[in-house]
Amino acid sequence: NAGVTQTPKFRILKIGQSMTLQCTQDMNHNYMYWYRQDPGMGLKLIYYSVGAGITDKGEVPNGYNVSRSTTEDFPLRLELAAPSQTSVYFCASSRQEGRELFFGEGSRLTVL
Amino acid sequence: GQNIDQPTEMTATEGAIVQINCTYQTSGFNGLFWYQQHAGEAPTFLSYNVLDGLEEKGRFSSFLSRSKGYSYLLLKELQMKDSASYLCAVFDSNYQLIWGAGTKLIIKP
16 A cells, blocks of 8 residues: 655755655545655645645645545645745545544655 | 643653643533644544543553643653644634644654
8 A cells, every 4th residue: 555655755956846746545545645844843734625626725825726636636736836835745545524534654845 | 712731842852751731712622633734744544532531542641631621642652753742722612623823742762
């Protein structure tokens, strides 16, 4: 079982570039999440999805977009990268609302 | 606002016991989680409390008091591999998961 798989693990972007972080889960979970983790701060929710075709904003959605065309995939799009988006990004999934989250290995993004 | 407080860093000795505290102020409560996160890795689930009391799982135990907005994670017989950050998280009334900043636990031989 692969669980939650994220790519790429590391990426350096120039200011203004765009990119997509990929996330796939093979556990048939309906709920999927994108978080960012900055030093000394708790995980911040960027976007989440409760099922294919349904997405919603989290706490810090500005500068990001998501889509959920299938149960398995939940890509995160960064448009016009800014230094403030330098962070570690985690994709996670859960079987249902209120249950434990399963995390991908993380994607470390640096914007210079 | 909603808030979770945990100590930033704690140090303990191999073989000893350590208690990591978490206090929360949230709009409602639908469960509290503890996650372990080794440096450079993803958080992994440790425990879940929704009712008051102690949940024991091997060397790790987690306690919850909803009336006090308080939880602790107790780690016994500490091993070097327990060196990690421990994250406390609470589901509020809307099932929004609020995360603490984490407690970095350093284990010394």
